[in-house]
């Protein structure tokens with residue numbers, strides 16, 4: 491069996507795993523190795539995989555059960571694939587954790603690069619566990635007590651762009667075709683590592699019991715610990731690359747610095763569990779037709 495090796499990309503987050511062939515069924519030892527690497531390094535990169543949709547789905551099952559996005563249907567001809575297809579220079583260029591507007595938001599996302607622009611179009615990830623560790627004790631104690639509301643009708647990213655533009659207006663309309671809101675603890679206990687991680691990012695709407703203008707300032711303070719440069723990793727994609735991130739311990743950001751060159755990636759997310767606060771209290775759905783991640787295709 492091929493020997494697997496790990497090459498760290500930065501001290502705090504990100505590692506390349508060498509020796510994995512994700513196109514084929516993985517031996518159990520490889521599955522355990524890559525899962526352990528994910529928990530330790532938060533985002534794992536594989537080079538030269540060139541997966542098709544079926545291989546991508548099979549590989550994603552190493553990490554859990556694939557799930558649909560609560561509002562955006564799967565790409566044509568696939569059961570679970572979420573497509574990121576840009577021809578207009580736009581990207582998800584705001585820091586977020588995927589789908590935090592539902593309680594059991596995804597455990598992990600598995601993203602593969604198909605078409606990459608000649609320059610730019612990178613993705614950055616930030617470690618929300620080390621960010622919590624970095625907080626001075628009084629800020630940790632504050633964060634430990636806070637609950638925040640997350641919703642899919644967030645405006646950070648959409649209104650940065652001109653929603654009079656038909657394509658953007660159309661995507662936003664589909665994104666909010668069902669409205670979801672969820673109340674999460676700002677600090678969750680990671681179900682596998684026991685680490686404390688921060689649940690914030692662009693779906694954040696408000697903090698319970700704090701006026702919005704002050705809550706937004708608190709958000710900025712906490713986000714500044716998450717996104718400080720030494721707490722992040724930046725990945726410059728090559729076609730065939732695969733990135734897997736622990737969505738319970740990271741945020742990410744896709745740079746919009748590739749003009750109008752085409753950029754195409756495909757993503758599969760796997761089912762997560764409902765976050766628990768440090769006192770064992772569960773996140774709660776406030777608005778939405780279901781818990782958002784139990785839709786079967």
Ligand SMILES: O=C(O)CCC(=O)C(=O)O
Pocket residue numbers: 574581582588599601612613742743744755757
């Ligand atoms: O376009 C990218 O690189 C990542 C976009 C994103 O936010 C995601 O796939 O969840």
Ligand SMILES: [Fe+2]
Pocket residue numbers: 582586587588742
């Ligand atoms: Fe994302």
